[in-house]
Amino acid sequence: MNLYKSTTLKTPPPAGAHAARARTWIAENLTDRLRTDRAHDTPATLDELIAFERALHAAGFAGITWPREYEGHGLGPREHLEINREIGRAPMPNAVNSIGKELAGPIILAVGTEAQKAELLPAILTMQHIWCQGFSEPGAGSDLVALRTRAERVADGWRLNGQKIWTSGASKSQRCLLLARTGRAEDRHRGLVLFAVPMDAPGVDVREIRSIDGQWSFCEVFFNDVIVQDSHMLGAPDEGWNAAARVLSIERATNRMYRSWRFQSELEHLVAACRSDRRALGVLRPYMRQLAQIRVEIEMLKGLVETLVERLMTGSEIGPNGSFPKLYWSEAHQRFARIACEIVAQFPAVTEGPLADVRARMQDIYLASRAETIYAGTTEIQLDIIAKRILNLKRAA
Ligand SMILES: Cc1cc2nc3c(=O)[nH]c(=O)nc-3n(C[C@H](O)[C@H](O)[C@H](O)COP(=O)(O)OP(=O)(O)OC[C@H]3O[C@@H](n4cnc5c(N)ncnc54)[C@H](O)[C@@H]3O)c2cc1C
Numbered sequence: 001m002n003l004y005k006s007t008t009l010k011t012p013p014p015a016g017a018h019a020a021r022a023r024t025w026i027a028e029n030l031t032d033r034l035r036t037d038r039a040h041d042t043p044a045t046l047d048e049l050i051a052f053e054r055a056l057h058a059a060g061f062a063g064i065t066w067p068r069e070y071e072g073h074g075l076g077p078r079e080h081l082e083i084n085r086e087i088g089r090a091p092m093p094n095a096v097n098s099i100g101k102e103l104a105g106p107i108i109l110a111v112g113t114e115a116q117k118a119e120l121l122p123a124i125l126t127m128q129h130i131w132c133q134g135f136s137e138p139g140a141g142s143d144l145v146a147l148r149t150r151a152e153r154v155a156d157g158w159r160l161n162g163q164k165i166w167t168s169g170a171s172k173s174q175r176c177l178l179l180a181r182t183g184r185a186e187d188r189h190r191g192l193v194l195f196a197v198p199m200d201a202p203g204v205d206v207r208e209i210r211s212i213d214g215q216w217s218f219c220e221v222f223f224n225d226v227i228v229q230d231s232h233m234l235g236a237p238d239e240g241w242n243a244a245a246r247v248l249s250i251e252r253a254t255n256r257m258y259r260s261w262r263f264q265s266e267l268e269h270l271v272a273a274c275r276s277d278r279r280a281l282g283v284l285r286p287y288m289r290q291l292a293q294i295r296v297e298i299e300m301l302k303g304l305v306e307t308l309v310e311r312l313m314t315g316s317e318i319g320p321n322g323s324f325p326k327l328y329w330s331e332a333h334q335r336f337a338r339i340a341c342e343i344v345a346q347f348p349a350v351t352e353g354p355l356a357d358v359r360a361r362m363q364d365i366y367l368a369s370r371a372e373t374i375y376a377g378t379t380e381i382q383l384d385i386i387a388k389r390i391l392n393l394k395r396a397a
């Protein structure tokens with residue numbers, strides 16, 4: 001099944017109409033408090049971010065490709081891309097519920113029962129349920145099939161026991177997309193099962209971990225004799241790996257489709273701020289060629305994303321092709337963040353105005369970018385996927 005298959009509109013709006021509507025809406029609704037191109041004494045609160053994200057959906061800019069019966073907007077991947085370009089161009093905060101909207105939702109659409117779709121999908125879009133992704137474990141990251149969290153059959157459903165780590169946003173989530181195993185750890189890909197676990201179920205214990213950027217987003221999640229019902233299982237008991245692999249290919253390819261356009265707007269923000277101040281322009285000059293190279297890479301990235309959207313339009317699966325944009329974006333963005341941070345570190349010591357704003361933004365981007373070559377599969381793992389599944393190269397025995 002193509003997760004992004006378009007529902008044909010009877011009278012499609014003129015080309016570019018969705019983009020124009022999104023641009024106007026964002027200009028009217030993105031308040032100073034939420035803009036990421038301003039230095040803030042106090043960051044936007046979770047409630048403010050949730051309210052903005054709920055309004056974004058109500059205006060038609062989230063759940064773009066989901067069927068209307070589940071509160072989606074029934075459009076296709078081309079419209080999704082059109083709207084996401086505008087989202088990327090604006091200094092918008094990252095979504096609180098991107099795991100719900102971009103990972104859990106598509107997989108529920110693909111393998112969920114009718115009852116699960118009706119219950120879970122609208123709750124994601126209206127922000128009643130924020131989701132986290134419970135895949136990684138202390139001994140299972142790149143080698144995800146080494147995971148040990150157990151799902152054991154019991155009379156009233158399944159009993160879950162185990163530990164997850166690096167679970168982004170778990171402490172503010174209502175549901176966890178959990179990958180567990182029904183058999184032995186040696187069974188590897190076999191016997192894996194995917195669940196939608198309510199985070200308030202007895203036995204779920206969440207502990208926050210502070211990250212380098214001062215955020216409390218990461219968590220460890222412990223499952224101690226947590227009982228879930230069959231109705232919480234997504235897909236068949238032995239099909240967890242196929243479903244998880246699909247989640248990962250989406251995560252690498254189309255999740256936050258706006259990234260290349262956001263990247264461009266970050267670069268343009270840096271250049272514009274430097275042009276506003278003679279001293280900063282002097283700092284930027286020695287970096288001109290490196291920034292020009294980054295600008296070329298952004299164009300390449302946009303091309304990779306647009307090619308994937310074309311594949312989706314023709315009903316093709318993403319598969320290993322998701323590794324191209326994931327690898328290219330994370331490496332290029334990390335390089336940009338390092339150069340940008342070097343530049344802003346040489347700015348005069350101002351505490352307000354364009355230079356202070358861009359310095360705060362570039363420092364945040366730098367810290368966040370350190371993780372970009374790790375999450376959703378590390379650089380080495382993306383290169384392995386491309387070598388094995390696209391070039392058909394096998395390691396020597
Ligand atoms: C910001 C952030 C958010 C995250 N959010 C989530 C989340 O919400 N949910 C979730 O489940 N997980 C999440 N993760 C975890 C992430 O998926 C893992 O960190 C990642 O898969 C790497 O696993 P690991 O940390 O165990 O490192 P390891 O797998 O131990 O890798 C360590 C190093 O060894 C290299 N390596 C490993 N295997 C090979 C190999 N076969 N060949 C060559 N090199 C290899 C890796 O590339 C890496 O450089 C997040 C991570 C980060 C940084």
